[in-house]
Amino acid sequence: MRVHVADHPLITHKLTVLRNKNTSSPTFRALTEELVTLLAYEATRGVRTQPVEIETPVTRTTGLEISTPRPLVVPILRAGLGMLDGMVKLLPTAEVGFLGMVRDEETLQPMTYAERLPDDLSNRQCFVLDPMLATGGSLGAAIQFLIKRGAVDVTAVCILGAPEGLERLERETEGLDVTIVLGALDERLDENGYIVPGLGDAGDRLYGLV
Numbered sequence: 001m002r003v004h005v006a007d008h009p010l011i012t013h014k015l016t017v018l019r020n021k022n023t024s025s026p027t028f029r030a031l032t033e034e035l036v037t038l039l040a041y042e043a044t045r046g047v048r049t050q051p052v053e054i055e056t057p058v059t060r061t062t063g064l065e066i067s068t069p070r071p072l073v074v075p076i077l078r079a080g081l082g083m084l085d086g087m088v089k090l091l092p093t094a095e096v097g098f099l100g101m102v103r104d105e106e107t108l109q110p111m112t113y114a115e116r117l118p119d120d121l122s123n124r125q126c127f128v129l130d131p132m133l134a135t136g137g138s139l140g141a142a143i144q145f146l147i148k149r150g151a152v153d154v155t156a157v158c159i160l161g162a163p164e165g166l167e168r169l170e171r172e173t174e175g176l177d178v179t180i181v182l183g184a185l186d187e188r189l190d191e192n193g194y195i196v197p198g199l200g201d202a203g204d205r206l207y208g209l210v
């Protein structure tokens with residue numbers, strides 16, 4: 001597993017506003033989108049391309065275009081939905097599938113409640129979107145789900161991660177081609193499984209309490 005933690009003052013600035021408990025939902029949503037676009041630049045560094053012949057106004061030349069089958073972007077509902085626009089801004093030709101997961105706040109175990117993905121993901125590059133990598137239960141289950149469908153290459157984009165979640169993913173994805181791109185790697189999890197210092201409950205901050 002490869003891990004890339006962003007290191008850029010614009011990202012740190014936006015994260016600082018995002019973490020602030022006084023930041024309103026509309027600002028939180030806008031910042032999440034902007035942060036994902038910045039992280040998507042790094043996450044798509046290995047996107048597969050193929051040569052293409054084109055004609056400029058001056059001459060014929062060979063360029064590169066994103067390969068087919070097109071990459072698949074998979075936001076994990078609910079909070080991952082807040083990351084989708086930021087990702088497809090940079091990767092507009094991607095297809096989008098959905099996974100709905102919720103973490104039981106007592107046991108911290110993830111439960112999958114919805115799935116809308118192609119049956120066959122063989123030869124597909126997949127980009128999973130989930131803002132919070134806490135215990136790693138949700139992201140680990142999502143990655144296993146995609147691998148079972150045939151995906152061979154999965155990149156996850158997360159706004160914040162905890163060391164405990166990364167260690168778990170490292171064990172669970174051994175031997176698989178998995179990359180994690182993080183906006184920041186925080187200190188730890190608290191006794192309720194929340195990231196510290198974190199930003200609280202990402203879904204609630206994006207969309208309100210349900």
Ligand code: PRP
Nearest residue numbers: 078079102103133134135136137138203
């Ligand atoms: C949050 C977050 C991740 C998960 C992370 O979702 O968006 O999916 O928790 O925790 P984990 O690493 O310990 O599994 P949540 O279950 O709160 O659902 P929501 O997106 O609907 O709010």
Ligand code: URA
Nearest residue numbers: 134194195200201202
């Ligand atoms: N899910 C969240 O939304 N926030 C956390 O800190 C941990 C899990």
